[in-house]
Amino acid sequence: MAEIVLDKVTKRFRDGTEAVQEIDLTIADKEFLILVGPSGCGKSTTLNMIAGLEDISDGELRIDGDRVNERSPQDRNIAMVFQSYALYPHMTVRENMEFPLTIAKLDKATIKQKIDEAAEILELGPYLDRKPSDLSGGQRQRVAMGRAIVRKPKAFLMDEPLSNLDAKLRAQMRTSISRLQKSLGTTTVYVTHDQTEAMTLGDRIVVMRAGIVQQIGTPQDLYERPANLFVAGFIGSPTMNFLPGELVNSSIATAIGEIPISDRLRSGLSEHGPTGRDVIVGIRPEAFEDSRFVDDQTAFTFPHDIDIVESLGSAKLAYLDVDIDARAHEHFAEIAQESGAEDVFGSQQIVAQLDARSPVREGDSMEISFRPDDIQLFDPTDGTNLTEHD
Amino acid sequence: MTGAQIRWSILNLVVVVYALVPVLWLLSLSLKDPSTFTDGKFIPREWTFDNYKNIFDVGEFTRPLINSIGIAIIATLIAIVLGVFAAYAIARLDFPGKNVMLGASLLIAMFPQVSLVTPLFEIERRLGLFNTWAGLIFPYVTFALPLTIYILASFFKEIPWELEKAAKMDGASPFQAFRKVIVPLAAPGVVTAAILAFIQCWNDFLFAISLTSTDRARTAPAAISFFTGASQFEDPTGSIAAAAVVITIPIVLFVLFFQRRIVSGLTSGAVKG
Ligand SMILES: Nc1ncnc2c1ncn2[C@@H]1O[C@H](COP(=O)(O)OP(=O)(O)O)[C@@H](O)[C@H]1O
Ligand SMILES: [Mg+2]
Numbered sequence: 108m109a110e111i112v113l114d115k116v117t118k119r120f121r122d123g124t125e126a127v128q129e130i131d132l133t134i135a136d137k138e139f140l141i142l143v144g145p146s147g148c149g150k151s152t153t154l155n156m157i158a159g160l161e162d163i164s165d166g167e168l169r170i171d172g173d174r175v176n177e178r179s180p181q182d183r184n185i186a187m188v189f190q191s192y193a194l195y196p197h198m199t200v201r202e203n204m205e206f207p208l209t210i211a212k213l214d215k216a217t218i219k220q221k222i223d224e225a226a227e228i229l230e231l232g233p234y235l236d237r238k239p240s241d242l243s244g245g246q247r248q249r250v251a252m253g254r255a256i257v258r259k260p261k262a263f264l265m266d267e268p269l270s271n272l273d274a275k276l277r278a279q280m281r282t283s284i285s286r287l288q289k290s291l292g293t294t295t296v297y298v299t300h301d302q303t304e305a306m307t308l309g310d311r312i313v314v315m316r317a318g319i320v321q322q323i324g325t326p327q328d329l330y331e332r333p334a335n336l337f338v339a340g341f342i343g344s345p346t347m348n349f350l351p352g353e354l355v356n357s358s359i360a361t362a363i364g365e366i367p368i369s370d371r372l373r374s375g376l377s378e379h380g381p382t383g384r385d386v387i388v389g390i391r392p393e394a395f396e397d398s399r400f401v402d403d404q405t406a407f408t409f410p411h412d413i414d415i416v417e418s419l420g421s422a423k424l425a426y427l428d429v430d431i432d433a434r435a436h437e438h439f440a441e442i443a444q445e446s447g448a449e450d451v452f453g454s455q456q457i458v459a460q461l462d463a464r465s466p467v468r469e470g471d472s473m474e475i476s477f478r479p480d481d482i483q484l485f486d487p488t489d490g491t492n493l494t495e496h497d
Numbered sequence: 498m499t500g501a502q503i504r505w506s507i508l509n510l511v512v513v514v515y516a517l518v519p520v521l522w523l524l525s526l527s528l529k530d531p532s533t534f535t536d537g538k539f540i541p542r543e544w545t546f547d548n549y550k551n552i553f554d555v556g557e558f559t560r561p562l563i564n565s566i567g568i569a570i571i572a573t574l575i576a577i578v579l580g581v582f583a584a585y586a587i588a589r590l591d592f593p594g595k596n597v598m599l600g601a602s603l604l605i606a607m608f609p610q611v612s613l614v615t616p617l618f619e620i621e622r623r624l625g626l627f628n629t630w631a632g633l634i635f636p637y638v639t640f641a642l643p644l645t646i647y648i649l650a651s652f653f654k655e656i657p658w659e660l661e662k663a664a665k666m667d668g669a670s671p672f673q674a675f676r677k678v679i680v681p682l683a684a685p686g687v688v689t690a691a692i693l694a695f696i697q698c699w700n701d702f703l704f705a706i707s708l709t710s711t712d713r714a715r716t717a718p719a720a721i722s723f724f725t726g727a728s729q730f731e732d733p734t735g736s737i738a739a740a741a742v743v744i745t746i747p748i749v750l751f752v753l754f755f756q757r758r759i760v761s762g763l764t765s766g767a768v769k770g
Contacts (some may be wrong), residue, residue: 158666182667186667197681210668258667
């Protein structure tokens with residue numbers, strides 16, 4: 108049980124790469140915190156610095172108020188679950204889980220009791236005498252969890268612990284990790300590059316990009332009030348749609364028509380004072396609806412041809428080709444390339460998630476609505492959100 | 498059997514026969530009575546263990562055998578201990594001069610040993626190491642090290658680094674992580690390296706003959722070359738053959754005993770897999 112504080116923590120590798128830049132973060136006792144971001148953004152490095160596996164180049168790391176920068180991993184009492192599980196192949200499941208306890212020199216009876224307890228929680232009872240090589244991926248993952256929980260550490264660190272599992276198992280393990288963390292109440296830092304995992308697991312999420320923290324907030328915060336283009340595009344699935352727009356009087360001129368500026372947007376805009384008249388309009392696919400199912404008078408409606416329809420069962424995804432590319436903006440192109448999702452990130456297509464009852468078919472022309480208040484406006488030069496108040 | 502299998506079987510047989518004939522010949526000679534050495538029969542007409550009895554009775558072989566065993570074991574142990582640390586550093590750490598070190602050890606392995614005999618002889622005589630166990634152990638360790646470092650480094654590289662990190666996170670000190678996780682996983686490599694180092698020391702003739710002068714430190718291969726018959730007219734062939742068979746036995750036992758441990762793949766299941 109511990110509070111972990113990162114105070115302007117920086118990691119500079121010997122070759123000069125700044126993998127993590129001045130990260131400021133307070134992880135509350137019992138909190139489940141997620142570090143999320145595209146591959147190479149410095150998540151593992153941050154986690155390794157908390158663990159003590161990487162030196163901290165600058166800044167201070169405090170656990171329960173004590174500076175621990177100089178403490179070796181074995182003196183920090185933190186457990187870690189690795190992406191590869193890192194089980195000791197020459198030991199049985201039982202020996203693997205006993206390892207931290209034997210090192211801590213606990214007596215035999217206590218060790219046995221703790222192992223039985225952990226095996227019970229993780230349903231590993233029948234496998235205690237097997238070697239890791241005789242286990243399935245999911246079982247190995249649970250052994251790795253078991254090795255972490257047996258000694259009641261101050262905190263758990265998990266580096267993409269589920270990324271080696273198939274989708275179904277991943278969803279299962281996600282819920283069991285969440286339940287386990289709640290019942291143990293141990294401070295947990297969890298690294299993932301998967302936004303769905305981040306959104307479903309975390310109390311709070313830290314979004315990182317190229318070693319810099321973009322936003323820290325609850326899943327709700329990140330979804331509803333993304334601090335910038337990057338967070339807006341990274342969080343949410345399908346990805347948010349981005350359209351270049353121009354501010355004209357009380358509306359925004361875009362490829363899908365003149366969208367009126369709502370009160371919320373107006374006060375945000377006046378606070379931020381955008382540099383020019385150009386903006387990037389962000390609209391979540393979920394904000395769209397087939398007009399036939401909308402009776403909101405304030406809704407903005409536009410007609411458009413539908414190019415592709417995908418049925419998800421619970422909803423339909425309609426793809427609309429628009430002929431303006433948000434990536435014409437330099438900053439945007441950079442982000443799209445960095446997140447490795449150029450095909451979905453600001454493509455010349457709008458994705459609209461419609462009611463499953465919508466009769467829309469490919470090639471149809473239809474009316475689509477959304478509430479003008481549901482959009483976000485971003486500065487095309489640096490990506491900041493122009494409609495949010497700090 | 499398919500044609501390919503038959504062809505492979507024949508080829509295997511040829512290789513095995515080619516390798517075994519000299520050994521069997523030696524065995525046959527060692528079991529023959531001296532008077533029948535030249536009877537042209539591969540299988541002895543009369544079996545006798547006199548040759549074996551002779552070499553141990555006369556005593557000219559017992560002491561060299563003890564020297565051989567002692568010197569080879571000590572040299573192997575030293576080479577393995579030093580090799581484990583050096584190989585670990587090479588596999589895990591990034592330090593300046595690492596490649597130079599590897600290159601240098603390769604150079605030592607390639608060095609023509611003959612050219613070292615005379616200087617070593619001079620050096621050891623002045624240092625009082627000539628004709629002592631230590632006088633042989635030093636060069637043996639030197640020439641066994643490159644091999645052990647190479648083998649062990651490649652085994653250490655196979656062990657996922659994350660295992661060590663996991664051990665540290667589990668509260669182990671670096672030394673505990675090394676001893677409880679790395680060493681057991683590298684065991685097949687250690688055994689392989691030990692066998693090869695031992696064979697290298699055990700088989701040496703050059704240093705053994707040049708750096709010793711009496712039974713105090715002379716090893717078995719060198720001692721065999723000094724075998725003479727009991728009299729000028731007695732043929733030492735039988736004794737030599739018997740001694741040669743005796744000194745191959747430890748090697749054969751060694752390899753048979755550790756064969757199962759030399760199998761690799763012990764690390765499977767550590768990561769993803
Ligand atoms: N030992 C190292 N030396 C130099 N650069 C490194 C080292 N380890 C990681 N990096 C770099 O630091 C950045 C962050 O890496 P990492 O924390 O592993 O990313 P993530 O876990 O988010 O995918 C990457 O650009 C990576 O190339
Ligand atoms: Mg990583």
